[in-house]
Amino acid sequence: VRTVALWTIKGGVGKTAAAVNLAYAAAARGTRTLLWDLDPQGAASFYLRVLPQLDGGARVVVNQTTDLGWHARPTEFDNLSLLPADFSFRHLDLELDAAKKPKKRLAKRLRPLADRYDLILIDCPPSVSLVSEAVVRASDGVVVPVIPSTLSMRTLQQVRQFVGEYGRSRTRLLPFLSMVDRRKRMHNELRDACLADPSFLRTSIPTASVVERMGVTRAPVAATLPSQPAARAFEALWDEIAHELRIGP
Amino acid sequence: MYTVVQLPEAPPSSRIREIFGSGFHLGRVGTIKLTYLDTFDWRIAGAGARLWLETTRGRRVLHWSENADGTAYTLPVPHEIRFASDLPKGFLRDRVGPICDIRALTPMGALRVNRRSGALRDEDGNSRGHIHLEEVAILDRAGAPADHAFVIRVLGVMGFDRQYNKIVKRLRKLGTTDRQMEEVFHRAVGVYGRGVGDYSSKLRLNLEPDQPSEVALRSILKRLFANIRANVAGVVDDIDIEFLHDLRVATRRTRSALTQLKGVLPRDQVDRFLPDFKWLGTLTGPCRDLDVYLLEMETYRRLLPEHVEELKPLERAIERSRQIAHREVCAGLGSQRFADLIDRWGRFLDGPTPDEARPKHALQPVGPVASARIIKAYRRMVRKGSGLGDGPPAEALHRLRIDAKKLRYLLEFFRSLYPGKRMVPLIGELKDLQDILGGFNDMDVQQAGLVRFADTLSDTDGRETRATLIAMGRLAAALEHRQKEFQRAFAGRFEVFAGPASQQHYESLFDPGGPR
Numbered sequence: 001v002r003t004v005a006l007w008t009i010k011g012g013v014g015k016t017a018a019a020v021n022l023a024y025a026a027a028a029r030g031t032r033t034l035l036w037d038l039d040p041q042g043a044a045s046f047y048l049r050v051l052p053q054l055d056g057g058a059r060v061v062v063n064q065t066t067d068l069g070w071h072a073r074p075t076e077f078d079n080l081s082l083l084p085a086d087f088s089f090r091h092l093d094l095e096l097d098a099a100k101k102p103k104k105r106l107a108k109r110l111r112p113l114a115d116r117y118d119l120i121l122i123d124c125p126p127s128v129s130l131v132s133e134a135v136v137r138a139s140d141g142v143v144v145p146v147i148p149s150t151l152s153m154r155t156l157q158q159v160r161q162f163v164g165e166y167g168r169s170r171t172r173l174l175p176f177l178s179m180v181d182r183r184k185r186m187h188n189e190l191r192d193a194c195l196a197d198p199s200f201l202r203t204s205i206p207t208a209s210v211v212e213r214m215g216v217t218r219a220p221v222a223a224t225l226p227s228q229p230a231a232r233a234f235e236a237l238w239d240e241i242a243h244e245l246r247i248g249p
Numbered sequence: 250m251y252t253v254v255q256l257p258e259a260p261p262s263s264r265i266r267e268i269f270g271s272g273f274h275l276g277r278v279g280t281i282k283l284t285y286l287d288t289f290d291w292r293i294a295g296a297g298a299r300l301w302l303e304t305t306r307g308r309r310v311l312h313w314s315e316n317a318d319g320t321a322y323t324l325p326v327p328h329e330i331r332f333a334s335d336l337p338k339g340f341l342r343d344r345v346g347p348i349c350d351i352r353a354l355t356p357m358g359a360l361r362v363n364r365r366s367g368a369l370r371d372e373d374g375n376s377r378g379h380i381h382l383e384e385v386a387i388l389d390r391a392g393a394p395a396d397h398a399f400v401i402r403v404l405g406v407m408g409f410d411r412q413y414n415k416i417v418k419r420l421r422k423l424g425t426t427d428r429q430m431e432e433v434f435h436r437a438v439g440v441y442g443r444g445v446g447d448y449s450s451k452l453r454l455n456l457e458p459d460q461p462s463e464v465a466l467r468s469i470l471k472r473l474f475a476n477i478r479a480n481v482a483g484v485v486d487d488i489d490i491e492f493l494h495d496l497r498v499a500t501r502r503t504r505s506a507l508t509q510l511k512g513v514l515p516r517d518q519v520d521r522f523l524p525d526f527k528w529l530g531t532l533t534g535p536c537r538d539l540d541v542y543l544l545e546m547e548t549y550r551r552l553l554p555e556h557v558e559e560l561k562p563l564e565r566a567i568e569r570s571r572q573i574a575h576r577e578v579c580a581g582l583g584s585q586r587f588a589d590l591i592d593r594w595g596r597f598l599d600g601p602t603p604d605e606a607r608p609k610h611a612l613q614p615v616g617p618v619a620s621a622r623i624i625k626a627y628r629r630m631v632r633k634g635s636g637l638g639d640g641p642p643a644e645a646l647h648r649l650r651i652d653a654k655k656l657r658y659l660l661e662f663f664r665s666l667y668p669g670k671r672m673v674p675l676i677g678e679l680k681d682l683q684d685i686l687g688g689f690n691d692m693d694v695q696q697a698g699l700v701r702f703a704d705t706l707s708d709t710d711g712r713e714t715r716a717t718l719i720a721m722g723r724l725a726a727a728l729e730h731r732q733k734e735f736q737r738a739f740a741g742r743f744e745v746f747a748g749p750a751s752q753q754h755y756e757s758l759f760d761p762g763g764p765r
Contacts, residue, residue, distance in 0.1 A: 074379055114339075115340035115341075116340075
């Protein structure tokens with residue numbers, strides 16, 4: 001199993017949309033995928049029509065009494081399960097802090113799932129906290145959405161530093177361009193500047209109304225409109241990530 | 250929360266809507282080819298589990314379920330899985346490996362499923378359950394539909410128990426909801442011409458002590474005959490090496506039954522078959538020996554971890570010889586002689602014995618006859634094995650090994666005549682002793698084999714061959730060392746087998762008065 005986190009410090013950059021669409025793309029390739037909605041807002045759960053509620057809440061994530069896999073819900077798509085969010089996740093860092101070796105805890109909780117899934121994709125809350133430390137520590141790759149703006153690129157520097165500090169030596173940082181509007185000159189310029197950095201994934205995700213409409217359709221773009229450029233872009237982005245981290249069914 | 254309902258036909262869609270209510274959304278359609286897998290002797294079913302392969306658009310996923318109709322563990326597999334050892338390391342291999350061991354996984358039934366997937370959503374649009382409506386075609390070995398069924402699966406989401414239970418109640422009105430996929434499974438197996446548990450290398454007979462000996466012996470021989478025939482196709486197709494092994498065991502047991510139970514079937518008739526069964530044993534011997542070498546390669550590699558590379562030419566040489574030996578086995582099994590043997594032996598077993606040809610023990614109850622033979626075989630072993638001491642000569646151990654086999658066969662033939670509780674420890678003790686005797690003999694045979702392979706290898710010289718020969722020399726030394734260990738272990742095991750407790754056990758259980 002490979003664990004991949006979708007994380008950035010900045011909100012509103014298309015992180016959850018990417019998590020849901022990438023998870024769907026992976027599952028459609030036959031990869032047994034678990035999407036873990038760790039964001040207390042529960043948007044990923046909402047998109048996949050799963051009630052954002054976890055029996056036992058944040059404690060279940062930290063305490064080692066139950067198997068996390070028991071809480072996974074099937075979605076309406078083959079090979080794709082979801083570990084739902086819970087509003088109590090807003091206190092997850094406090095729960096973690098009370099545990100022994102908190103930074104290693106999430107990795108430990110995921111270990112029993114190794115045989116059941118090929119991919120565990122974590123949709124993290126957009127903040128810096130003990131939770132992000134534990135997630136980065138548990139992950140083989142950290143996928144970071146970056147919108148073409150100076151501020152967002154500064155954020156990437158902070159993320160890079162953080163992953164370098166708290167990740168394992170093999171934790172890969174994989175930034176990609178999100179919400180790119182090709183009609184805007186500044187977007188194009190910044191996009192070229194980003195792609196000059198070889199660590200960036202080559203595929204960028206366009207800003208698209210079909211992605212915004214996910215809140216209405218409550219399904220990944222590719223599940224309802226597979227031929228849309230945004231759907232194709234998420235598939236291509238997933239294939240790049242799968243290649244980089246050697247993830248496959 | 251998982252329910253499966255199986256119906257002969259698809260219910261009208263209006264009925265489906267009634268059952269699932271207004272929150273029912275029907276989605277994608279897909280076709281799945283489903284193949285049930287098990288070993289020829291049903292080891293997976295015997296362990297209470299099911300293994301099947303689902304193929305959709307070229308994608309292959311193995312499913313493993315330990316509770317009938319329950320949810321399954323799934324594992325995508327990129328290539329064909331013939332043996333448990335082909336599986337990637339992990340949960341499934343840990344489960345399937347010890348069950349199947351070296352037996353191949355073969356198709357035992359197949360389905361083509363047209364699956365419509367749907368969901369049950371609440372007023373907030375969240376999923377409460379997942380539904381599969383499946384048109385199932387049960388396929389024959391040629392892949393053509395031979396039977397059909399309609400299956401409804403409901404997977405409830407946790408926290409929505411009430412809705413789920415309501416739906417299950419309505420489904421129950423359509424049909425029962427217990428072990429529904431099991432029923433489809435058994436039908437699919439039947440279409441493939443098999444039945445769960447229809448083959449086992451074990452004898453599993455139900456003899457009665459007061460049955461005439463002739464009737465009992467015939468039922469033993471018939472079971473063995475069925476096992477010989479059952480394995481022929483698997484030997485020829487070379488599915489796994491156990492087919493040949495089982496065929497040889499059934500042949501050996503047949504010969505042993507005929508020679509050890511004299512005076513039950515007409516002597517002149519039995520004598521006509523013995524040379525043919527002996528021929529069958531000789532025909533299949535070399536191939537089996539080579540199968541054992543290839544199986545042992547893993548042990549050889551462990552014995553000589555630093556010479557793994559050098560052993561490769563040896564393995565290739567064995568594989569080549571094995572190919573030739575297997576072709577010879579196939580030729581023999583395809584020969585007129587074999588066809589005649591099967592035909593004549595089958596007719597003999599089914600045919601009646603004329604009263605005037607009936608030998609003296611034929612009508613005697615089998616109980617006392619069995620006890621007399623067993624106790625005689627046991628006493629002979631005790632006599633021959635006693636006084637061999639700590640370093641028994643190879644020749645004596647070899648003879649004792651043959652005698653042990655004879656006793657073992659007798660115990661297995663007549664097992665059902667005696668209380669199982671008392672038979673199990675006896676067979677266990679004998680088996681422990683046989684492990685030593687067999688191990689000693691194997692080391693002997695394998696060392697001799699190495700000498701033979703050395704001859705074939707040295708035809709092509711070169712440095713590589715020299716290195717291989719040196720490694721083989723070390724291997725022979727290691728085998729000799731192990732042989733000595735078996736030799737030393739003999740005395741201890743024999744003491745248990747022939748000790749006063751065992752003797753008393755045998756004498757009381759196999760009192761020539763016969764089992765009561």
